[in-house]
Amino acid sequence: MVLRVLDQRALPTRIRWRDVDGAESARDAIKTMVVRGAPLIGVVGAFGLALELSRRDPGPEAARALAERVSSARPTAVNLPRAVSRVLDSYLRGGANEALREAESILEYERESARMIGVHGEQLLMDGDVVLTHCNAGALATVEYGTALAPIRVAIEMGKRIRVIADETRPVLQGARLTAFELVKDGIDTTLISDTMVGYAMSKGLVNKVIVGADRVLMDGHVFNKIGTYQVAILARTHHVPFYVAMPLSTLDPTSSPEDVVIEERDPKEVLYVRGRRIAPRGVKVMNPAFDMTPPEYVSAIITERGIAEPPYRESLTELLGQAQQ
Numbered sequence: 214m215v216l217r218v219l220d221q222r223a224l225p226t227r228i229r230w231r232d233v234d235g236a237e238s239a240r241d242a243i244k245t246m247v248v249r250g251a252p253l254i255g256v257v258g259a260f261g262l263a264l265e266l267s268r269r270d271p272g273p274e275a276a277r278a279l280a281e282r283v284s285s286a287r288p289t290a291v292n293l294p295r296a297v298s299r300v301l302d303s304y305l306r307g308g309a310n311e312a313l314r315e316a317e318s319i320l321e322y323e324r325e326s327a328r329m330i331g332v333h334g335e336q337l338l339m340d341g342d343v344v345l346t347h348c349n350a351g352a353l354a355t356v357e358y359g360t361a362l363a364p365i366r367v368a369i370e371m372g373k374r375i376r377v378i379a380d381e382t383r384p385v386l387q388g389a390r391l392t393a394f395e396l397v398k399d400g401i402d403t404t405l406i407s408d409t410m411v412g413y414a415m416s417k418g419l420v421n422k423v424i425v426g427a428d429r430v431l432m433d434g435h436v437f438n439k440i441g442t443y444q445v446a447i448l449a450r451t452h453h454v455p456f457y458v459a460m461p462l463s464t465l466d467p468t469s470s471p472e473d474v475v476i477e478e479r480d481p482k483e484v485l486y487v488r489g490r491r492i493a494p495r496g497v498k499v500m501n502p503a504f505d506m507t508p509p510e511y512v513s514a515i516i517t518e519r520g521i522a523e524p525p526y527r528e529s530l531t532e533l534l535g536q537a538q539q
């Protein structure tokens with residue numbers, strides 16, 4: 214048995230599939246961003262580990278080592294280690310079949326969470342709104358509805374006229390390549406802008422709301438998301454545009470402090486090249502942090518599958534988490 218995943222590095226110009234049949238192929242698919250997006254890498258990591266455990270039944274020590282290989286593929290999104298840990302615990306507790314059942318349960322959880330984020334988040338959108346989004350937090354980052362794109366999809370399903378502005382999201386271009394791909398395919402009115410145009414669009418009153426996804430959210434509302442999110446949040450605050458974060462509770466990290474979170478530094482080539490063409494001279498230095506942190510004071514509300522959390526976030530997120538654990 215294998216998990217067939219869409220190679221997102223080839224989108225939007227080519228549809229290319231890749232098989233994940235174990236821990237190493239899952240690690241490689243996640244690390245090289247064949248698949249990306251916090252919930253989706255959790256799902257792929259879970260299945261990669263579960264498929265290997267069900268094929269080899271390697272025993273506890275080897276299983277722990279395999280889990281570590283998958284969990285360490287990317288450091289920032291909390292969904293990955295959480296999902297892998299759930300599969301490992303299931304294997305240690307109940308064997309290989311239990312591990313596969315846990316992976317399937319994680320998939321179903323993310324599918325239903327995405328839909329419910331849409332149902333709750335839709336209430337924040339008004340007919341005629343133009344919603345700006347950053348990076349890709351759609352079906353290609355999760356399962357089906359997405360997170361940031363879920364309220365947009367549900368609002369449109371309910372008859373609201375919603376238009377989207379997607380920024381390109383350098384350097385990996387998830388906005389231009391993935392969000393635009395998804396929304397055009399769905400027939401949703403979408404305008405692509407470069408990252409440098411966000412301030413201009415807001416200054417001209419072209420943006421009514423912002424919704425972004427998340428890779429890790431702390432209990433006090435610090436949001437770790439794609440690089441560039443922080444500056445979108447600052448601009449939204451400056452222009453009095455509500456800035457919403459959409460995330461399943463699987464992305465909530467109840468224990469870490471901001472200084473504990475590792476911001477992934479990716480290959481400088483992602484900045485030096487665009488689709489294989491070099492755009493900067495040899496010898497230039499490069500920074501390539503894949504994520505940044507947005508402090509809670511810039512976050513208008515956090516949309517989850519259990520409802521909408523409003524400041525102060527420690528109280529509201531604790532309440533929603535408590536409901537989820539009942």
Ligand SMILES: CSC[C@H]1O[C@H](OP(=O)(O)O)[C@H](O)[C@@H]1O
Pocket residue numbers: 249250251252347348349350351354355359360361387425426427428438439440503
């Ligand atoms: C719904 S999680 C999507 C989240 O993941 C993206 O990062 P990457 O493309 O590097 O996996 C980005 O931060 C999105 O908001």
